[in-house]
Amino acid sequence: MTDVAGAPGADSAAPAPEPAAERRRSETLHFARRNPKLLIGSGIVLTLLLIGLIGPFFIDHDPNEYVGPQSQPPNGEYWLGTTSFGQDIWAQFVHGLRSTFLIGVFGGGVAFVIGTAVGFLAGYKGGWVDEVLNMITNVVLVLPALVVLIVAVAYLDARGVLVQGVFIGLTSWPWAARAVRSQTLSLATRDFVDLARLSGRRTWRIITAEVAPNMSSYLVMTFILLFGGSILIAAGLDFIGLGPTNGVSLGLMLENAVAWSALQLGLWWWFIPPGLGITVIVGSLYILNVGLDEVFNPKLREL
Amino acid sequence: MTLRVKDLKVYYQTLRGDVHALDGVSFDLADGEIMGLAGESGCGKSTLSKSLIRLDSRMRHVGGTVELDGENVPIADDEAMVPLRYHEISLIPQYAMSALNPTRKIGRMINELLRSRGVRPGDVADELRRRLELVGLDPEVLDRFPIELSGGMKQRVVMVISTLLNPSLLIADEVTSALDVSTQRSVAESLVEFRDREYVRSMVFVTHDISLVYQMADTIMVMYAGRVAEKAPARAVIEDPRHPYTRMLVSALPEVGSTVSGGRLEGIPGTPPGLLNPPQGCRFRDRCPMAFDRCAEQPPLVEIEPGHWAACWKTGE
């Protein structure tokens, strides 16, 4: 700092303050490209997503159809073998990936939107807003979610993946709201939030532009956990016969494998692909999250 | 001579290289001496006080020696330091208030601490009560939880605990920074009283507040960018500083009674050099109005008058 001596130099050529947003974006990209965690994590997630999206177009039979010989280990024709009924496990896996992603995105998405909105408002506004929202959150939190889901889903005639996702979302947001609220509470007392108010910013802009970016990796993590949670709840519903009619999901595959004693019969190709699928999705999302943290947090970049 | 530090070098390891936090620090601390260690943030004063008791995992002892009562202090050897800590060298940390476990009553916590250091609590119980009274605390505080005490009370409790075994050397690291003025004075005066009663033989009092050390210290050592700039009796540092940095620093302090209209004080332009790759020669050179060619060479710390040490080429003239 040569600040005092530098005062006369104030009018000399200094780098012009260019539009801040643009500069920041290119910089984030610069670090994102060089972060192996981010690249590996997103690579795996995208690959699985692509398999789920495109895969089904290359399979000409229904995943639940009895197409081949029974209990075949993986071979050239049936890449992941067949079930004890002769269903093609690869076809089930590909379709299952698709609906698992769907349920994760919808269930997790709905829960995330409600949870963060409630959490941000309660944490930032405080006072009676906080008290009311907190009460609602606690009420939903103590509801036995699975029972509500069973009752609600059982009343619906046509059960699709989307409806299931929305219902899961509506019951699983409270812990996210509480987590976001506590983070917001501590961030809202920081001086830069006061400074943003003094700069004439509206509440929603302070929340989205000051508070939220500081917990971006936390928010991503929340979404990832909600995503994974939705997949598991969906699997539970599938198991008791309240899943999408005629649907396939990784959870349903796992439960079927267990129900038909794949473990005891040594049909590892039946339960490992769906189990591994769920684990790899959630695991690589986690690695991606750590990578994102390093990219967004300028202090971590320099380490 | 209680403490003798010679050419001590302690570096912080970071991924970008070594930060030369202490780069050749030498000084002596006499029996019964309270030395104020002053300087701006990042000058190495906290590193020095930590080095004397425990190196954390990122700190590396690069060179130099520390002697206490004529015996070598193995600062780089964590194991060998264990018998010395608390018994011979004790520390009052900067955030003493948060050092107290909130779920334990204070008395119980002290007993646990004593046992872990191989002392029977019963042997020192009377002394503990006496000293609590001395710093103006009711011995009843032993039955209270830390949360029930004010900041100044907690600070005094920690002071009593740290000096209970009559250590040779007490390091007080910014112990009064978080306190109010009136509490600050009484804590500072208690520390001097502890020295007068020989509960501690000598003391290093680390602070950024020069006017506070002037009140209580016998000598003041001013550090700058990992090195000693000047060490002298407290009065000499304030009234007749010899190092240009000390001079500018002292003249930048507003006092009760000084006002803008009564004469504007000036700060020191510039900032201290980074210690990742510290510059050669005198580290104050870039901010020093008196700098000349010779400053490219590192000035040695020399005794210009009995007890008055300074590291500047110009002080000899």
Added chain:
Amino acid sequence: MSETLLELEHVHKVYRTGAFGGGRKRAVRDVSLTVRAGEVVSLIGESGSGKSTLGKMVLGLSRPTEGRILVEGTDVAGIRGFAARKEYYRRVQGVFQDPFSCFNPIFKADRVFEMVRGSYFPEVSDADWRDRVLSALGTVRLDPGNVLNKYPHQLSGGQLQRMLIARALLLDIRLLVADEIISMLDASTRIDVLNLLADLKERGLGILFVTHDLSLGNYVSDTSVILRKGAIAEMGPTTRVFDNPLHPYSRHLLSCVPQLHRTWAEVDADLAANPPEDVTLPTVADGDTSAPLLEAEEGHFVGIDQK
């Protein structure tokens, strides 16, 4: 006498504490004071004196429980709605204690300027805005090359604090609330920021300077207000308050401040040799929450003694 910018009339702030809001804590008690254009008023107090709460109320970040805060004649409590608040901040700005916490750590430091531009000067051209930023940085004596385009953690506390003052100067402010703005800075840069406040005062700004450090309050201010437990203990022209403290609490505080050329022992000896005269302090009945002031000499007030 120059115009009055800020006027506090019997301001109280009571916080509700405890799980059900059952407890009450009076953070500010019956404070009345004024700040004029071109005047620095120091609010001096220890922790719990309510000095920061007062600053926050003037900035509209917290509302007084009782009493009125008038800025250029308008009641701050009457400012409702987003547009009115925004206009208010065009005239009144604040700088806070911890410069590091004032910058959103994930954005570059000059974003604080961009925020002001986005809210108040969207119509100003890039080139024009750049000139304004450079001139504000010049006023606070910062080299733009050193501070623009950097992240907060790459800058020193002194640099950040000056950027925040520069930010406030981009607006055409009349009143600046400086809340402990130098307590986190190093001694060698502290004084520069204080001098800067003196420069701003010359430009006709009113400054409310909140501090716990008596020597700093003394250096820069015209009027000093010593607060204790939310109420005013002593208020008057700075020279009077420091040369002739009347309230026992002010005397006690002054005797505890570490001074550079006088030791505590000397101060005590001095006090013992010339014991100060007793002053009659105003009193209030138990349960009365007011805190009256008594004018001991012209413009020099003493307040109640709280145990």
